[in-house]
Amino acid sequence: MMKKIRVLVAKPGLDGHDRGAKVVARALRDAGMEVIYTGLHQTADMIVNSAIQEDVDVIGLSLLSGAHMTLFTDVTNLLKEKGIDDILVVGGGIIPEEDIAPLREAGITGVFGPGTPLEGIVDFIKGNVKR
Amino acid sequence: MKDLAERAVAGDDRAVARLITYAENGHPDLHEAMRAIHCHGGKAQVIGITGVMGAGKSTLVSEIALEYRKRGKKVGIIAIDPTSPFSGGALLGDRIRMSRLTIDPGIFIRSMGTRGMLGGLTGAVYDVMEILDASGKDVIIVETVGVGQAEVDIIKIADTTLVVIVPGLGDSVQAIKAGLMEIADIFVVNKADTPGIERTMAEIESMIDLGYRPGMRKTPVMATSARECRGIIELVDSIQEHRFFLESSGSLPDYLRKRYEAEIVEIIHKRLMTMIFDEKVFKEKVKGLISRIETKETDPYSAAEEILAELLK
Ligand SMILES: Nc1nc2c(ncn2[C@@H]2O[C@H](COP(=O)(O)OP(=O)(O)OP(=O)(O)O)[C@@H](O)[C@H]2O)c(=O)[nH]1
Ligand SMILES: [Mg+2]
Numbered sequence: 001m002m003k004k005i006r007v008l009v010a011k012p013g014l015d016g017h018d019r020g021a022k023v024v025a026r027a028l029r030d031a032g033m034e035v036i037y038t039g040l041h042q043t044a045d046m047i048v049n050s051a052i053q054e055d056v057d058v059i060g061l062s063l064l065s066g067a068h069m070t071l072f073t074d075v076t077n078l079l080k081e082k083g084i085d086d087i088l089v090v091g092g093g094i095i096p097e098e099d100i101a102p103l104r105e106a107g108i109t110g111v112f113g114p115g116t117p118l119e120g121i122v123d124f125i126k127g128n129v130k131r
Numbered sequence: 132m133k134d135l136a137e138r139a140v141a142g143d144d145r146a147v148a149r150l151i152t153y154a155e156n157g158h159p160d161l162h163e164a165m166r167a168i169h170c171h172g173g174k175a176q177v178i179g180i181t182g183v184m185g186a187g188k189s190t191l192v193s194e195i196a197l198e199y200r201k202r203g204k205k206v207g208i209i210a211i212d213p214t215s216p217f218s219g220g221a222l223l224g225d226r227i228r229m230s231r232l233t234i235d236p237g238i239f240i241r242s243m244g245t246r247g248m249l250g251g252l253t254g255a256v257y258d259v260m261e262i263l264d265a266s267g268k269d270v271i272i273v274e275t276v277g278v279g280q281a282e283v284d285i286i287k288i289a290d291t292t293l294v295v296i297v298p299g300l301g302d303s304v305q306a307i308k309a310g311l312m313e314i315a316d317i318f319v320v321n322k323a324d325t326p327g328i329e330r331t332m333a334e335i336e337s338m339i340d341l342g343y344r345p346g347m348r349k350t351p352v353m354a355t356s357a358r359e360c361r362g363i364i365e366l367v368d369s370i371q372e373h374r375f376f377l378e379s380s381g382s383l384p385d386y387l388r389k390r391y392e393a394e395i396v397e398i399i400h401k402r403l404m405t406m407i408f409d410e411k412v413f414k415e416k417v418k419g420l421i422s423r424i425e426t427k428e429t430d431p432y433s434a435a436e437e438i439l440a441e442l443l444k
Binding site: 031035046 | 246
């Protein structure tokens with residue numbers, strides 16, 4: 001068996017900058033993962049559908065606009081609704097300290113603010129995938 | 132595993148997706164599931180799309196899929212991008228151009244890395260085609276990696292192969308060098324909204340004329356703009372015409388046979404490679420042989436002979 005960690009990297013919401021998401025995507029690839037990059041302006045429906053079809057181990061959400069509370073939890077809620085519990089969800093972007101605990105509570109297990117070292121993200125994913 | 136296969140045949144996306152993962156990873160119970168899958172397949176029409184990097188293949192796949200949806204067909208898409216030979220990871224970016232397709236329950240898209248396969252495809256592509264076929268997709272579109280040199284394996288699996296090029300100096304020459312002239316059932320000159328389209332069309336057409344012999348089917352050349360959604364209906368008509376040509380000339384079963392042959396070869400290849408390079412007994416033997424090659428006690432040919440002799444015992 002040759003298992004590889006598959007990660008869906010998606011940008012929910014309206015902000016139009018994906019430099020950060022692309023840098024992370026490349027780092028994950030260089031760590032041996034298969035990264036499916038879906039691009040900008042993804043709705044929760046699109047993200048969850050893509051994650052199902054691609055059978056990913058991880059969904060990585062990236063957002064700079066500040067609407068992470070609703071947009072990130074939309075995704076975890078939809079996963080719950082569909083009875084999907086074997087996908088690790090992580091999120092990154094400009095996230096204030098006080099939002100981190102409620103995000104974790106809502107199922108975004110890994111939350112990475114600006115300046116998180118890339119190896120930190122890689123190690124977190126490797127250590128926390130659910131299958 | 133049998134249950135998973137049954138759910139996949141019933142069209143359950145999650146079961147389809149999980150089976151594909153097992154196919155990619157070479158799951159030990161895959162064999163059993165594929166046996167159950169096989170009797171439900173062999174019906175789908177397979178369209179291959181190949182061409183140079185950045186020619187607009189993914190954008191075109193998206194438009195073609197939407198047109199087939201308008202015609203009432205369910206569509207499966209396999210989008211292949213290269214696996215990095217250094218890390219074993221891959222950046223699979225074809226979905227970026229297919230955003231509009233992701234919430235349509237009649238479309239299933241899977242992105243795949245080449246995982247070490249040369250030729251523009253990936254080892255599990257046969258299994259994935261069978262799974263999508265059995266799950267009820269009428270049309271399966273396979274996008275190869277952006278090709279450079281002679282990555283033409285797509286013809287082993289597709290009923291109709293589209294070769295996509297774009298206008299611009301030297302691009303048609305590039306296509307000839309890459310061996311793409313020979314494999315096209317339909318030539319697509321995409322980005323028809325950019326300058327130089329007439330000239331490129333003329334170049335390709337005159338090249339096709341050169342190779343034309345009376346009685347042959349003449350390879351059509353279609354101009355499209357995937358970005359502006361122009362020429363798509365005509366292109367899909369042309370694909371269906373080719374399909375009709377295969378049906379009426381009685382050669383469609385040959386395509387399926389050819390695909391099964393390629394699949395058997397691939398399965399045997401995979402099994403042999405795992406046996407020789409991954410399984411413990413042989414691994415040790417190979418290691419020993421390599422050090423004997425190093426010290427010039429033997430040579431690669433003799434070493435290979437020795438391994439084969441052992442295998443065929
Ligand atoms: N002007 C113009 N640009 C196009 C057209 N079709 C695609 N593009 C653009 O060409 C670029 C590459 O498109 P893709 O669809 O990703 O090309 P591809 O052949 O799938 O690329 P690879 O999979 O990386 O080989 C994108 O920026 C598209 O927007 C077209 O008809 N006209
Ligand atoms: Mg592409």
